[in-house]
Amino acid sequence: MKQITALEAVAAIEAGTLTSETLVRGYLERIAERDDVVKAWAHLDPGQAIAQAKAADAAGGGLLRGIPVGVKDIIDTCDMPTGHNSPIFQGKVTFGDAACVALCRTANAVIMGKTVTTEFANRHAGATTNPHDPVHTPGGSSSGSAAAVADGHVPLAFGTQTGGSVIRPAAYCGVVGYKPTFGDFSRVGIKMQCHSVDTLGLMARTLDDIALFRAVVLKLPYVRIDRQIGRPRIGLCRSPVWDKAEPETKALIEETATRLSDKGASVVDVAFAAPFADIIDDHAAITGFESVRNYADERLRNPDKVSDELMSGPMKRGLAVSFERYVVAQRKATAFKAHVDSLFDKVDLLLTPSAPGEAPKGLASTGDPVFNSIWTLAGAPCVTLPAGTGPRGLPLGVQLVGPRHADDHLLSLAAWVAAHLS
Secondary structure (H helix, E strand, O other), X not given: OOOOOHHHHHHHHHHOOOOHHHHHHHHHHHHHHHXXXXXXXXXXXXXXXXXXXXXXXXXXXXXXXXXXEEEEOOEOOOOOEOOOOOOOXXXXXXXXXXXXXXXHHHOOOEEEEEEOOOHHHOOOOOOOOEOOEOOEOOOOOOHHHHHHHHOOOOOEEEEEEOOOOXXXXXXXXXXXXXXXXXXXXXXXXXXXXXXXXXXXEEEEOOHHHHHHHHXXXXXXXXXXXXXXXXXXXXXXXXXXXXXXXOHHHHHHHHHHHHHHHHOOOEEEEOOOOHHHOOHHHHHHHHHHHHHHHHOHHHHHHOHHHOOHHHHHHHHHHHHOOOHHHHHHHHHHHHHHHHHHHHHOOOOOEEEEEOOOOOOXXXXXXXXXXXXXXXXXXXXXXXXXXXXXXXXXXXXXXXXXXXXXXXXXXXXXXXXXXXXXXX
């Protein structure tokens, strides 16, 4: 099947040269051909998907007009199991849709199926592989969504991010990932890990598709990306964890800054104030304290059905975080958000790594979220753009960060960057 973007598919359906049923059947063929290797899907019922497509064609209209969407398997769906990659919830169907799924249905989307997540969107990996090389991780926790979009199973998919679970797998798989301003997207019907930072995110192959998808989730008119936007002021932010970057990532960020400067952007170095040099530790304290309490039922009532990796790792560390430490971290996070806001007084966006490097070899780990967690804590919108490949031929990405509640502007600036990187 020839890959087309969601926007192209919408236009073709509007023009009468394509139907949702034809589109969905094409994607199902691709899944049948590839998913034995990629293993992106936790639940997929081809008959159900085709029935939705036929209904979408009959209904007509809507922003998505029968475009298929992949849904991370911690997000509730009224007609499919939501399994959280856990035996506790295997086969369980919730009473209703998460808000984001309901809004997609309102926009006449086809909910294609549920994509593989790590256990409870934490660290214990699922079966999904990287579409570019199946012996490498696709990243996580939104493993299946990133792999499904990258491998052409769906044009759009939902992920969630507590640390780096949208940006990192999108970068590892070579697609566009978008984490919005914290709080803009509803989290109703999504399994809560950490209420202070958990954020619904989007994955697609183009920024234009992200903008369309964003409009659906916000139930707002579609705002086209502004490609006449002026040359941006870019802050090169290596961040306090720069030493965690692989040589190829350091080179990529430096080369990207030089290239964008040559294209007319203003590029300056930006650094965090000294009090925030260890802000990554505060993210860990907040998420540790909250997750161990939000998973109280699972770990107390069903301890034998929770992985040893989760119980002996994140849960054990979370129990060791005192309430006093949690409060200190929350207060510091409040100050950090204000500090990050102030960085945008002199720049329009920040350029920073999407991940330490290429997707690591092996499937037991989903990689290190160290270059994402600080921005998740800041509540700032982030986009990762594919930006070439590393020494093993696997995708690399660059992360762009914008000011809170200026997401449309960030997407337009990201389009300027993407145009001058290609």
